[in-house]
Amino acid sequence: MTNNRQIQEKIVKEVVKRVLALxxxxxxxxxxxxxxxxxxxxxxxxxxxxxxxLTKWKDxxxxxxxAAKETVSIIGKKGELERVRxxxxxxxxxxxxxxMTDSFKIGVPAPVKESGKIEGTPGVRLKGPCGEVEMTEGVIVALRHIHVPPQFAEKFQLKDKDLVDVELGGERKTIxxxxxxxxxxxxVLEMHLDTDEANAAGVKNGDLGLIQKRLRC
Structure with missing residues (x-):
């Protein structure tokens, strides 16, 4: 029993050590x-x-x-994306x-843009159950970004609009x-990648990235 308790205590200490290091x-x-x-x-x-x-599906x-229960179709020059949330x-x-893969499929050259910066971007047609909307602009590939609470930003000396490098580990280690x-x-602290970026790096929801370098704009 003593040996088991000692092993358990050692495991707990190691876990705590790793959490504090993170x-x-x-x-x-x-x-x-x-x-x-x-x-x-x-x-x-x-x-x-x-x-x-809108009807809430999940927070x-x-x-x-x-995320709402409602979906629509996105119709471009060359194709259609159905049931888009x-x-x-x-x-x-x-x-x-x-x-980017989606944009190729529908034939719309979506630029990489920060969310909300839609001036000069292309449009598409949206189709819902009651009608259609012809967008003149607003289609983007979202610039990868990190949502940062002020406490984390202060601790690690990050400024709003900074551009940083983030290292992702695993078999397909990527920066x-x-x-x-x-x-x-x-x-809430979270880095957003689109599906192309995540697949290229072999990462999934909940994996961790390490901010390596800070570059001021």
Missing amino acids: EEQPYVPIGVSNRHIHLKQDDLDVLFGKGYQ LKQPGQF ILGPVRNITQVEVS FKNVLIRISDKY
Whole structure:
């Protein structure tokens, strides 16, 4: 019994040691973001009916954000993406976020952009159960970024709009450069990659990345 207790205590101490070591380095959990849509209320009304309200399917990690039960089709020049999830709540602008692979499939040259920076971006047609919306702009491949709470930013000397390098381990060890830092007291720490980026690095939701280098814009 004594030997078993000693082994258990040793394991617990080692786990605690590793957890404390993680806290002393700028590790960030990964969230893999599939294609999705943010809608303004006017477009939601056209697609689903006047005054329509999104139905929450599940909460996302960022406070107040959720995946809705509702989906729409994205129609481009060469193809269509069906059952694309809408994320809530509604926003001030309609924005479609896809991967590079998605953009090739539908024939829309989506640029890499920070979320919300849609000026000069291409549009697509959205099809819902009650109507269609012809977007003139708003299709992007989201710039990889990290949601950072102020306490973490202060501890590791990160500034809003910094660009950093993040190392991801595993069999396909990868260093992602030009990762945008976004700081808010409304955020939970999380790095967002799209499916192309995550597959290339062989990472999944919950894996950890290490912020290596900070570059001021």
